[in-house]
Every structure is written in C-alpha cells, then in structure tokens.
Amino acid sequence: MESTDFWNLAGRAGRLKREFQGNIFLIDYDKWTKKPLDGPKDSIITPAIETSLNDHHDQLMTVIAGTPSAGRSDETDLETTFVRLYTDFKAGDLSQTFERAGVAAGDAQSGLLAAALAAASEKLTLPAAVIRRTPNISAHKQQRLYDRISAKVAQGPDVAWTLIPLHPRESEAFQSYADVLELCHEIILGIDTSKNLHRFHALIARRWMLGLPLPQIIDEQISRNTSKPVRTTIRNTLDLIEGDIRFQAVRLFGCKRCPEAL
Structure with a gap:
C-alpha cells in the first residue's frame, strides 16, 4: 500500500x-514490505x-472513432473523456474544456480531436443529454445499445416488455436480469456471452x-466451488459483489434505462 492510499x-x-x-492499528508493521508512515x-x-488528452491521445482518438484501443482492456477513463468532449462539442463548449485541460485551442491536437468529434456526431443519433447521463460508457456503445433496443421494441409489445427489469x-x-446483462455484456463490455457470465452475475445480483x-x-459460493480454497472463494465473492454487482x-x-426511456 502506497503512502497516499494509506493516509486516505x-x-x-x-x-x-x-x-x-x-484509532489506527498497524498489525506486524515491521513485516510490511512498504512503510507508508514514512x-x-x-x-x-x-x-x-x-x-x-495528454498521455493517451492516440488511444482516445480510436475510442472517439468507435474502435477499441489496442492493448488496453480497461477504457473507462477514455470513454468518459470521449463523452465529456462529445457533449461539450455539441453544446459549443469544447474550447473551454480544452483550455481547462491544458490543451491549446487551435493547435494540431485540438484540431484533430474536434474533427474526430464532428465525424462521431454524424454516426450518433442519441441526444447529448442522454449520453451524458451515463458518462463512463462510450457514446458509440450507447448508440449501439439504443439501436438494438429499438429493433426489439419494433417487434411488438411482447418483446418490448422483456426489456424492462422485473422486481427481484x-x-x-433472474431470467429478466440475465437477458438485460447479456445485452449489456455483448454490446458494452464486449464479453463472449456463450460463457454465460451474465447468468452468474444475474444470479448474484438478484x-x-x-x-x-x-x-x-458467501456460504452458497463455497458450496458451489468445493474444489477451491475457502479463502479464495471468500475473496472472489467479495470482489464480485463490490466490483461486478x-x-x-x-x-x-x-445505461440501458437511459436509451430505453426515449
């Protein structure tokens, strides 16, 4: 644990x-690999x-274009930046955003970003206000989710009703949540849904x-994973609930609820 994390x-x-x-109790502090008190x-x-903007410009450009950045599995920060830049672009506030981020308006970098945002605008039909409501998911992914939902709604009320999550x-x-998560895993997270991770998450979420x-x-998970060490199962279950659920x-x-409300 780094010093700043410890003091936080x-x-x-x-x-x-x-x-x-x-009171803060440090157990066996002499054995700690790092000494955060120092x-x-x-x-x-x-x-x-x-x-x-400054350290991942090329990767950001690929996200704005709707293409995943090579070699980067977690693009949340880049997608959040894209949504911020795109909504500010649509509102006419892009130059102020560049200025606050230390990017000079009118230079080559800002020009490329503005052109990329303009190109993205040609592909996106969702209102910027809707996209901004889920700022940490790429506008392109939100658009694809909206297109898929719209296609399902067009199939009739019986199909449309399946898009609305049921009370737990x-x-x-369970099936309702599994269907929702399957859609989101495929379109937003890019997860292979044939592995049925969405069903497992739906089970725990409910x-x-x-x-x-x-x-x-945790006890239920221990019973399901008898071949794994109990400590591992406990740790994995806690991570699952805190992170994934x-x-x-x-x-x-x-995110699914925002486009659906249209």
Missing part, C-alpha cells in the same frame, strides 16, 4: 457524526480528462437485491 484510508477512521477521531500524506491528483421478488426476475446476508451468499451491474442497468 486512515483518514476515514471514526464514525461520521458521532466521533471526531479514530511517505507523504499528500499527492498531486491529475484529472482523468487531462491524462487522457418476481419469479421471472440475491444481493433481495437483501440476503453477505455470509449466506454493486458497481458494474448498476452502471450497465443505468
């Missing part, structure tokens, strides 16, 4: 609105949009939404 975590000690301070408490934070207590809720205690969910699945469902 330590600063949360205590109970909000009840205590003004808390490092600085503060660090300089560079905005993600500035990093994307309804008997068909249990979490029903309010099942975390120990119960509470963050990613919520993000995907939210």
